[in-house]
Structure formats: C-alpha cells, structure tokens
Amino acid sequence: MSLHGQNFIGNDKSSDNNDTFQAVNPATKDSFEPPFHEATEGEVNHAAEKAADAFLEYSKKSASEKADFLDAIGDEIMELGDALIERCMNESGLSEGRLNGERGRTVNQLKLFADVVRDGSWVDARIDTGDPDVRSMRKALGPVGVFGASNFPLAFSVAGGDTASALAAGCPIVVKAHPSHPGTCELVAEAIMNAAEKTGMPDGVFSMVHGTSNDVGLAIVRHPKIKAVGFTGSYGGGKALFDEGNNRPEPIPVYAEMGSTNPVFILPGALKERKESIAEELTGSVSLGVGQFCTNPGLVFHEESDDATSFQSSLSEQMKNVESGVMLNEGIQKNYQSGLEKLSEVDGVEILAKGNDNENGYRGSTALLRASATVYFENQDVEEEVFGPSTVLITSSGKHQLIQAAQRLRGHLTATIHGTEEDLxxxxxxVEILEQKVGRIIFNGYPTGVRVCHAMIHGGPFPATTDSRTTSVGTTAMRRFARPVCYQDFPNITLPDELKDENPRGIWRLLNGEISNSPVD
Amino acid sequence: MSLHGQNFIGNDKSSDNNDTFQAVNPATKDSFEPPFHEATEGEVNHAAEKAADAFLEYSKKSASEKADFLDAIGDEIMELGDALIERCMNESGLSEGRLNGERGRTVNQLKLFADVVRDGSWVDARIDTGDPDVRSMRKALGPVGVFGASNFPLAFSVAGGDTASALAAGCPIVVKAHPSHPGTCELVAEAIMNAAEKTGMPDGVFSMVHGTSNDVGLAIVRHPKIKAVGFTGSYGGGKALFDEGNNRPEPIPVYAEMGSTNPVFILPGALKERKESIAEELTGSVSLGVGQFCTNPGLVFHEESDDATSFQSSLSEQMKNVESGVMLNEGIQKNYQSGLEKLSEVDGVEILAKGNDNENGYRGSTALLRASATVYFENQDVEEEVFGPSTVLITSSGKHQLIQAAQRLRGHLTATIHGTEEDLxxxxxxVEILEQKVGRIIFNGYPTGVRVCHAMIHGGPFPATTDSRTTSVGTTAMRRFARPVCYQDFPNITLPDELKDENPRGIWRLLNGEISNSPVD
Known part of the structure; x- marks a missing residue:
C-alpha cells in the first residue's frame, strides 16, 4: 500500500505546501518514506468550510445512515489488514499484539456508537404537553476539530473516540493528524473516505490535515465554522487550545484530556493481605506499554508499617527486573528523562529502583521513587505527571496524613483504592474526597485499561481535563458534540421524528416528567 | 418587617465595610432605607470557605432532605406575604400583579426541582456489569456562585432558577445580590436561612453578599473553592465573568445568559391571514413588562407585500398607543435611550412609531423601527439587543433575502415563526437554519413567557449564552452543576444508593445499555 503524504480536504487531496516531514521509527531512530505535506492555513480553512457545507446534509442523514457509516469505517479499517499494523508498528514502536488489540477496540468503539445512534434514545427527547406544548432534544453542534494522541495511534487518533463520538452525534470533522504516526493516519483516513463514499456521505464530512507546528492546530481551533474541539495529549498542548477556544470572538468548547498522575491508595488491610501480588500487578500497570497511558499510576500512597517496608522491597525488586521498552518518539523519551531528573532532584525524593537500560532506539526504563508525605505536601512538582514507566511512593505517617494527602490532590482522571471491605x-x-478529585475510582484494580462501555467516564477535574462534566471514552462522549434545541407549539408533522406524538423511532423520552417509550396520547 | 442591610455569611450577618448604598424607587427616583453594606473581599472569601466546608455535608443529605429544603424555601417565601411584594414593587417598579405571578413561578420552580430530586433519575445512573464492573452517576460540582438579574427580582434572583437548580444538584451557593433590589434580596435570603434552619441544613449552604461594584462579583468567581457560576444579565457583565472563570488557575464553567434579540419571522401566509392579530399580539409581547425580558422580540423579519404594508401600519398604530412604563432602574432606562439613539442613527433605519412619553420616574416608551434587509446585512449593530420595549422590522425583498437574513443571524435565545402549515x-x-442559531423555536406564538418544565430550553449559542449546551430554565438546568463520577469494581454495599444492585431508590438507570428501573440480577 503506497502512501501519498497529502492532506485530505474533504474528497480532495491537497499538498499546497512544499514543507514536508517524515515519520521516524523510534526503535531504530531512522526516518522513512514518504514525506508528508504540512498543511497551509488555506488548506485548513478549506477543510473547515467544507465541513460547514457538509453539516446540514450530514446531520439530516437518518440514524441508520449515520450508523452504517460508522460501521463501514470499522469494516474498512479491518480491510486494511496487516499493512495498517505494520506501518503503525514502525511509526509507534508499539508491539503487534498491542496494536491488534487496539485496532479491535477502535472498531468495536465505532460499532458501539453506531448502536447508540440506531437506538436513538441518546438525544434526551423531552415532551411537555399543555399550553404551550414544549419539546426538546439534542442536536449536533456543527463541525468538530479532532486532535489525536500519539500514545494510541488507532483508538485515540484519526478514527478514535473523538471522531466516533462526533460523527455519531452528527458532526463533520476536521482531524489534525498526529505527526508521530502520519502514515497510520493516512491509512485510516483512506478507510474513512472509502466508508463515506460507500455509504453516500457528503463531501466534507471528513478532512484531515498534517502539521508538525502548532499553527495547523491553532488554525483549526480559530476557524469560525468549527464549533467544538476534542483533544488528547499534553497539558501544554491542551491548555493552549482551550485558551484559544475561549478567546475566539465566538468561544467554543475545547474538550482536552491532558493526562493525570492517577493516585493509588493502598490501605493497611490490603497491604497486609496482598503486598506481594499488589507489588507484581502494580509493576505490570506502571510498565504496561512503557508507561505511556493517560491512566498510568504515577503516585502510590500508603502508611508506614512493616508491611509497607516489605511491600517496598518487593516492588523495588519487581520494577528493577522490567526490561526497557521503545517509547513512542524522541520527544516523549526526552521528556520522560527530564521529568525523572526533575523529580529526583526534589529534596527528599529518593530513587528506590531503576529498570534495565538499553541503548537501542528511544527507550525508557522503569523507575521507582519514594518520598514522605511531608515532602509531597511541600513540593507541587511531585504530583506532576511524568509520562512513562515511573511511579512515586508517598509514605504517610498514618491515616490522618493519608487523608490529608488525598485532600490536597488536584484533579486526575482516576484514583485507585486497594483495601479490604473493613478498610473501605x-x-x-x-472515597468522599476522591469523588471530588477524579472521574473514575477503581477498587482493588488498576487504572490502566479503560473499558469502552456506557458507564465509563474517562475525564476528571482540571488539570486532568478542561471539562470535568464530560468523558472522552464511553457512549456519553457523544453529548460533548450536541446541544439541546426546543420546539414550542410546532405542528406534529413538522417536528423531528424523535419528538413526534407517535414516537416513530420507539425511543425513550421524558413525557410530562415520566420516562416512557409510548406515543403521546 | 425591618431590614438590616448586612451580608449573609452562612449563618452570620456581617457588615465589615462602612461603604453602603440604598435602593432607589424607579417610579419616584427616591432612594429609601436601609443602607446596604458593600461586601469586602474578606467577607466574600469567608462565604466561599463556608460553602466549601458545607459541601460534603450538604451533598450527603438524602434526596428527600434536599427536596424538603427546596420546598421549605418556597413555603418561607410565601410566608413573607405582602411585605415581599411591597418592597419589591418599590425597588423594581414592577406591578403587584406581575410580582404575584413571578412569586408563584419562583415557588413552583423550587417545588419542581424538589420533585426531580425526590424522583432521583436525573443523576443518569449507568451500570455496565461484567469485568470490570463499571457504574457512573452525576455528583454535585461543589460551591456555586449565583448572580441574579434585575429584571426578575424573584424568579431569576436570590431564590431563582440558578439557586434552585444548584441547591437541587447538591451545591451550596454564594449569591451576589442585585443592587437594584437589595431589600427584596434580603427578605428572600432570610426565607432561605429560615428554611435551612428548619430542615437542618449546614451552616454555609447559603450565603449572600451585597455589592454595587464589579469587585464583589469578581471575588466570587476568582475564589478557588467556587466550582461553577450562574449568571443572568448583560453581555458585558456575563462575558467578563466568563473570561474570569476561564482565566483562573483552575478554570470553571460560567453559565452566563446574556440576552438576545429573539428574531421573529412572519411568513407570507400568516401575514395574509392574521396581520391584524399578529400586530396586536406582537405589540403586547414587545411592550410586556416595559420590554424588560431576555426573550423580548427585538427583530421582526418579513417580505415586502401589500399585506406587509398593511401589517406595518397596524403595528405602528398599536405601538403608538402603548403607555410608557417605569423601567427597573436608571441605568436600564439610560441604556434603552442610548440604544435607541444608536440604532436610529444607522443609515437606513427609520422610526415608524413611538409610544407615549411621560416624565415621571425612569420610564421607557415603545419604539418601532424599520430597515431593509440590505441595511441589516451591512450593519451588525441592527442585530444588537436594545433592552426595552422596542423592535425593528426588517423588510426583505423576497424569500431568498429572508433566508439569507436567517443565515447571518448570530446566536439568540429564541426564534419565532409565524406561518401557515403551507408556509412551514x-x-x-x-427551521433548519434556526435550529443552529437558537435554543428555542416558537411556532405561531411569542417568545416572552418561558414555561418552567422538563423540556424547556432557555439558552442558545453565543452571544446569547456562554454555553449553548445548557439551559437556565427547566429541570435540565441542574446538570450544569454536576459532573459524572465512575466507580469500578466497588463492593455493592459501598456504592451510592443510585448505583446499588437492588436499586433502592427505584430510579431509571441505563443497565447494560438498556433503560430500566429494575434491580441488577
């Protein structure tokens, strides 16, 4: 499968700019073909205009037409076969097994959103009969900008959760391809274009632009026709886009998932009963995918005790024995190194264990650090995310200090509690404190691994995300790209199907305050 | 009933500042007793700290306890009797009949939210059994700042929609009293304090501070313990608070409802059939409450025709015959005058009719203006809200220009269409265009009058509000003050009641993707 390196402006390929860049294999540090064309501001604007032109036609497609489109994207991605996995391995350094799994997750996610669109109840249809007759439902916001992450080149990228939920909600999208895996992006973009053609979707429902500079992304967020943005990546990148979105003449929501340190609390009963298995499993969670998960557990709180001392020894032993792994790209590896250095320079932070190192490629090895709760209280830096396979043990003098530590946490995606029922x-x-600090609390498990389902919340208070009211994983992610529209005293025949008396779609509605899937009498 | 003029810092009264202000009767221009104490930054901070301290205890109150509190607020407001209506008439210039109606609406709104809290399904409980077991529901955001509007001294003020929905969601509140009706605010604050005491609510669940400067409001928005803000008022005020909320170290949502010009489209069939009655009813809607409604129809679009000419004559005649009315305060009256002047100075805008004028008090009289669609296309100013009993007729050459006019609209709260079914x-x-421009579309009715019900949306795209995904009227307003929290693999007994297997509250939940009020098998 040969790649062209061009931008996708709706159905047109475009390469107005002679500036190009190439993908780099992080395992070998070699760049490889083809060159990819940086998008110009003109190309970005053209993509946004096409998305706006496509919006009305796309949002008017029936639920089953939109669902078929989502299903077809999944089918087309599977059709890419090994070529996709191979290109993605070369660009990301991730293993074949991991990428096969991630592809499955990406396709299943598209199909789950297709199911929700077919089901139709997600629109939150509400009907209050009487005088006046008032009915409302969610409608698509308009064209959406999507910024994929480097660490999930399939599931959080061109056809990832933001794309799936925005298309499901009825929004055309303009994707900023991640420069760390541009070939993977192109292959998936072709799959989406094929799916759009086969299911009769309008020109402009999907565009994708390349860019290594911030300018391309900023041009997307600034474009007046773009009505919302989904982003997964760093705090710096996400916050900059959020500010840009707020400072537009017409502010728009920028849903940025910016990572998290995912505190883990190991309570005394659990430590007593399961210190060995927790040490082993925690090492697995910290080092999974070379620690390159937003949900990587980077802070582990426990109280001082003999069990704790023994737990620390086991954990050190486990962490030391992990082989280093190839990280996603040079920038991530450098940031991991400098983050670790900064952390270990904090007075009172000591390094307990380091994993094996290896010079080939952009590799990262595990690191286990330790500090007292007092040091943690005095140094905001200790709470900062170090993206990679490291974690910091925070030792409290007792329950009071452990609770204090929880209270001073800022916002994170997840928190985890290991404990017996007595501990709980x-x-x-x-638990009451953590409910205010995170989007998801895990009991006796590990935060890595995010189930794509209806109840999942992958979000949390700032600075984990820019909008704690939302999630970027799970079916409620669609709500980010919709807003309610209310119809007063409309003749039945002119109402959207979801709001008609006879309930032709058979959806669940709030009818005069009661949940019902019946027609209006 | 004597007033003390102090700030309510939880259960304490406070008047640290010697700077005071008095209410002014807009009908007589006289100021009257007592003096009200401007809050200091220290008092605002104290109120926010108390709200944060009260948060956990308040959010843990059972649904029926919170609902009883809301009901009790309504009862205590009724207990105030004529004293409330009299003070409010003197401070606002609004009539006894209007204020009796508004009080009823305010009390019913509190009771409606109480019902929703008792019902419990609003929390959007979701359960996905399996491995892992994932469950989520909405939880309160934290302390909320509430800024009331001058034009609804009861229904959008101290115990108005923002207060009712924030308390219903489980959030303590800090209210910034509106300086245009400080005595009304104090009376209602006392009612809330009495209700809190009678229903055993924690100190800090409610605070209220006075202030005529922006500083008091900004101090609320800036306080790190405040997690969201509700505002109804001017574009300038709302946008300033929105920017402040975004620029905090931890950004927070600021839900500002900033008004709207509420375009009305009168289609040819309706004009032919009902020009006389539309002229009469539209005059009523424009002049209702001296035009001081966010939903006041300030732009009326139609096509040129003999019917249109005759409609314009009728409308001019009707508008001329409206008596002037007392406006809420000096500032609003001055802005109305200067807004009208600015509008009439636009080249191509002509004044068709002016209502009777009267020199007593801060009065405003009706005004009917007219411009061609071409003038409207060339002058952004014509679309700007003039808060008061005026409206601008925009005459289109035909259907094409009418549609063009709809397309260039910015965001508004409402749009109205008058038409026959053939017109529609x-x-x-x-309709498809207006769905993208407003929160509510009214057919053959008038935008003034907002029914408080489950389906109502009082919101819309910027600049009508700062968050088009929300409403400030109707039961979904509660969602503004909550965010989802997810529990993974929690023992059943430790889950919130809403998520327990046995469904003790009997609420509707999304159980493995299906709406259900059954227990988990």
Whole structure:
C-alpha cells in the first residue's frame, strides 16, 4: 500500500505546501518514506468550510445512515489488514499484539456508537404537553476539530473516540493528524473516505490535515465554522487550545484530556493481605506499554508499617527486573528523562529502583521513587505527571496524613483504592474526597485499561481535563458534540421524528416528567 | 418587617465595610432605607470557605432532605406575604400583579426541582456489569456562585432558577445580590436561612453578599473553592465573568445568559391571514413588562407585500398607543435611550412609531423601527439587543433575502415563526437554519413567557449564552452543576444508593445499555 503524504480536504487531496516531514521509527531512530505535506492555513480553512457545507446534509442523514457509516469505517479499517499494523508498528514502536488489540477496540468503539445512534434514545427527547406544548432534544453542534494522541495511534487518533463520538452525534470533522504516526493516519483516513463514499456521505464530512507546528492546530481551533474541539495529549498542548477556544470572538468548547498522575491508595488491610501480588500487578500497570497511558499510576500512597517496608522491597525488586521498552518518539523519551531528573532532584525524593537500560532506539526504563508525605505536601512538582514507566511512593505517617494527602490532590482522571471491605468502612472519608478529585475510582484494580462501555467516564477535574462534566471514552462522549434545541407549539408533522406524538423511532423520552417509550396520547 | 442591610455569611450577618448604598424607587427616583453594606473581599472569601466546608455535608443529605429544603424555601417565601411584594414593587417598579405571578413561578420552580430530586433519575445512573464492573452517576460540582438579574427580582434572583437548580444538584451557593433590589434580596435570603434552619441544613449552604461594584462579583468567581457560576444579565457583565472563570488557575464553567434579540419571522401566509392579530399580539409581547425580558422580540423579519404594508401600519398604530412604563432602574432606562439613539442613527433605519412619553420616574416608551434587509446585512449593530420595549422590522425583498437574513443571524435565545402549515413546508429550510442559531423555536406564538418544565430550553449559542449546551430554565438546568463520577469494581454495599444492585431508590438507570428501573440480577 503506497502512501501519498497529502492532506485530505474533504474528497480532495491537497499538498499546497512544499514543507514536508517524515515519520521516524523510534526503535531504530531512522526516518522513512514518504514525506508528508504540512498543511497551509488555506488548506485548513478549506477543510473547515467544507465541513460547514457538509453539516446540514450530514446531520439530516437518518440514524441508520449515520450508523452504517460508522460501521463501514470499522469494516474498512479491518480491510486494511496487516499493512495498517505494520506501518503503525514502525511509526509507534508499539508491539503487534498491542496494536491488534487496539485496532479491535477502535472498531468495536465505532460499532458501539453506531448502536447508540440506531437506538436513538441518546438525544434526551423531552415532551411537555399543555399550553404551550414544549419539546426538546439534542442536536449536533456543527463541525468538530479532532486532535489525536500519539500514545494510541488507532483508538485515540484519526478514527478514535473523538471522531466516533462526533460523527455519531452528527458532526463533520476536521482531524489534525498526529505527526508521530502520519502514515497510520493516512491509512485510516483512506478507510474513512472509502466508508463515506460507500455509504453516500457528503463531501466534507471528513478532512484531515498534517502539521508538525502548532499553527495547523491553532488554525483549526480559530476557524469560525468549527464549533467544538476534542483533544488528547499534553497539558501544554491542551491548555493552549482551550485558551484559544475561549478567546475566539465566538468561544467554543475545547474538550482536552491532558493526562493525570492517577493516585493509588493502598490501605493497611490490603497491604497486609496482598503486598506481594499488589507489588507484581502494580509493576505490570506502571510498565504496561512503557508507561505511556493517560491512566498510568504515577503516585502510590500508603502508611508506614512493616508491611509497607516489605511491600517496598518487593516492588523495588519487581520494577528493577522490567526490561526497557521503545517509547513512542524522541520527544516523549526526552521528556520522560527530564521529568525523572526533575523529580529526583526534589529534596527528599529518593530513587528506590531503576529498570534495565538499553541503548537501542528511544527507550525508557522503569523507575521507582519514594518520598514522605511531608515532602509531597511541600513540593507541587511531585504530583506532576511524568509520562512513562515511573511511579512515586508517598509514605504517610498514618491515616490522618493519608487523608490529608488525598485532600490536597488536584484533579486526575482516576484514583485507585486497594483495601479490604473493613478498610473501605474505616476510610469511607477517602472515597468522599476522591469523588471530588477524579472521574473514575477503581477498587482493588488498576487504572490502566479503560473499558469502552456506557458507564465509563474517562475525564476528571482540571488539570486532568478542561471539562470535568464530560468523558472522552464511553457512549456519553457523544453529548460533548450536541446541544439541546426546543420546539414550542410546532405542528406534529413538522417536528423531528424523535419528538413526534407517535414516537416513530420507539425511543425513550421524558413525557410530562415520566420516562416512557409510548406515543403521546 | 425591618431590614438590616448586612451580608449573609452562612449563618452570620456581617457588615465589615462602612461603604453602603440604598435602593432607589424607579417610579419616584427616591432612594429609601436601609443602607446596604458593600461586601469586602474578606467577607466574600469567608462565604466561599463556608460553602466549601458545607459541601460534603450538604451533598450527603438524602434526596428527600434536599427536596424538603427546596420546598421549605418556597413555603418561607410565601410566608413573607405582602411585605415581599411591597418592597419589591418599590425597588423594581414592577406591578403587584406581575410580582404575584413571578412569586408563584419562583415557588413552583423550587417545588419542581424538589420533585426531580425526590424522583432521583436525573443523576443518569449507568451500570455496565461484567469485568470490570463499571457504574457512573452525576455528583454535585461543589460551591456555586449565583448572580441574579434585575429584571426578575424573584424568579431569576436570590431564590431563582440558578439557586434552585444548584441547591437541587447538591451545591451550596454564594449569591451576589442585585443592587437594584437589595431589600427584596434580603427578605428572600432570610426565607432561605429560615428554611435551612428548619430542615437542618449546614451552616454555609447559603450565603449572600451585597455589592454595587464589579469587585464583589469578581471575588466570587476568582475564589478557588467556587466550582461553577450562574449568571443572568448583560453581555458585558456575563462575558467578563466568563473570561474570569476561564482565566483562573483552575478554570470553571460560567453559565452566563446574556440576552438576545429573539428574531421573529412572519411568513407570507400568516401575514395574509392574521396581520391584524399578529400586530396586536406582537405589540403586547414587545411592550410586556416595559420590554424588560431576555426573550423580548427585538427583530421582526418579513417580505415586502401589500399585506406587509398593511401589517406595518397596524403595528405602528398599536405601538403608538402603548403607555410608557417605569423601567427597573436608571441605568436600564439610560441604556434603552442610548440604544435607541444608536440604532436610529444607522443609515437606513427609520422610526415608524413611538409610544407615549411621560416624565415621571425612569420610564421607557415603545419604539418601532424599520430597515431593509440590505441595511441589516451591512450593519451588525441592527442585530444588537436594545433592552426595552422596542423592535425593528426588517423588510426583505423576497424569500431568498429572508433566508439569507436567517443565515447571518448570530446566536439568540429564541426564534419565532409565524406561518401557515403551507408556509412551514415552503420554508422548511428556515427551521433548519434556526435550529443552529437558537435554543428555542416558537411556532405561531411569542417568545416572552418561558414555561418552567422538563423540556424547556432557555439558552442558545453565543452571544446569547456562554454555553449553548445548557439551559437556565427547566429541570435540565441542574446538570450544569454536576459532573459524572465512575466507580469500578466497588463492593455493592459501598456504592451510592443510585448505583446499588437492588436499586433502592427505584430510579431509571441505563443497565447494560438498556433503560430500566429494575434491580441488577
């Protein structure tokens, strides 16, 4: 499968700019073919205009037509076969097994959103009969800008969660391809274009532009026809786009998922009963995918005790024995190194263990650090995310200090509690605190691994995300790209199907305050 | 009932500042007793700290306890009796009949939210059994700042929609009293304090501070413990608070409803059939409450025709015959005058009719202006809200120009279409355009009058509001003050009641993707 390196402006390929860049294999540090064309501001604007032109036609497609489009994207991605996995391995350094799994997740996610669109109840249809007759439902916001992440080149990239949820909600999209895996992006973009053609979607429902500079992304966020943005990546990048979105003449929501340190609390009962298995499993979670997950557990809190000392030894032993792994790209590896250095320079932070190192490629090895709760209280830096396979043990003098530590946490995606049921009863206050700090609380498990389902929340208070009211994984992610529209005293025949008396779609609605899938009498 | 003029810092009264201000009767221009104390930054901070301290205890109150609190607020407001209506008439210039109606609406709104809290399904409980077991529901955001509007001294003020929905969601509040009706605010604050005491709510669940400067409001928005803000008022005020909320170290949502010009489209069939009655009813809607409604129809679009000419004559006649009315305060009256002057100075805008003028008090009289669609296309100013009893007729050369006019609209709260069913079929494109421009579309009615119900949307794209995904009226307003929290693999007994297997609250939940009020098998 040969790649062309061009931008996708709706159905047109475009390469107005002679500036190009190439992908780099992080395992070998070699760049490889083809060159990819940086998009110009004109190309970005053209893509946004096409998206706006496509919006009305696309949003008017029936639910089953939109769902077929999503299903077809999944089918076309599978059709790419090994070529996609090979290109993606070369660009990301991720293993074949991991990428096969991620592809499955990406396709299943598209199909889950297709199911939700077919089901139709997600629109939150509400009907209050009487005088006046008032009915409302969610409608698509308009064209959406999507910024994929480097660490999930399939599931959080061109056809990832933001794309799937925006298309499902009825929004055309303009994707900023991640420069760390541009060939993977192109292959997936072709799959989407094929799916759009086969299912009769309008020109402009999908565009994708390349760019290594911030300018391309900023041009997307600034374009007046773009009505919302989904982003997964760094705090710096996400916050810059968020500010840009707020400072437009017409502010728009920028949903940025910017990572998290995902605190883990190991309570005394669990430490007593399961210190060995927790040490082993935690090492697995910290080092999974060379630690390159937004949900990587980077802070581990526990109280001082003999069990804790023994747990620390086991964990050190485990962490030391992990082989280094290839990281996604040079920038991520450098940031990991400098993040670790900065952390270890904090007074009172000591390095307990380091994994094996290896000079080939952009590799990262595990690191286990330790500090007292007092050091943690005095140094905001200790809470900062170090993206990679490291974690910091924070030792508290007792329950009081552990609770204090939870109270001073800023926003994170997840928190994890290891405990017995007795621990949970004794530390019930901890759950109440963490409910205010994170989007998801895990009991006796690990934060890595995010199930794509209806109840999943992958979000959390700032600075984990820019909008704690939303999730970027799970079916409620669609709500980010819709807003309610209300119809007062409309003749039945002119209402959207979802709001008609006879309920032709058979959806669940709030009818005069009661949940119902019946027609209006 | 004597007033003390102090700030309510939780259960404490406070008047650290010697700077005071007095209410002014807009009908007589006289100021009257007592003096009200401007809050200091220290008082605002104290209120926010108390709200944060109260948060956990308040959010843990059972649904029926929170609902009883809301009901009790309504009861206590009724207990204030005529004293409330009299003070409010003197401070606002609004009539006894209007204020009795508004009080009823305010109390019913509190009771409606109480019902929704008791019902419990609003939390959007979601359960996906399996491995892992994932469950999520909405939880309160934290302390909320509430800024009331001058034009609804009861329904959009101290115990108005923002307060009712924030308290219903589980959030303590810090209210910035509107300086245009400080005595009304104090009376209602006392009612809330009495209700809090009678229903055992924690100190800090409610605070209220006075202030005539922007500083008091900004201090609320800037306080790190405040997690969201509700505002109804001017574009300038709302946008300033929105920017402040975004520029905090931890950005927070600021839901500002900033008004709207509420375009009305009168289609040819309706004009032919009902020109006389539309002229009469439209005059009523424009002049209702001296035009001081966010939903006041300030732009009326139609096509040139003999019917249109005759409609314009009728409308001019009707508008001329409206008596002037007392406006809410000096600032609003001055802005109305200067807004009208600015509008009438636009080349091509002519004044068709002016209502009777009267020199007593801060009065405003009706004004009917007219411009061609071409003038409207060339002058952004014509679309700007003039808060008061005026409206601008925009005459289009035909259907094409009418549709063009709809397309260039910015965001508004409402749009209205008058038409026959044949008109609607012929102008179906108009509905599709307006769906992208407003929060509510009214057919053959008038935008003034907002029914408080489950389906109501009082919101719309910027600049009508700062968050088109939300409403400030209707039961979904509660969602503004909540965010989802997800529990993974929690023991059943430790889950919130809403997520327990046995569904003790009997609420509707999304159980493995299906709407259900059954227990988990």
């Amino acid at each position: 009863a004794e530390y019930s206050e901890l | 079929a012929e102008y179906s494109e108009l």
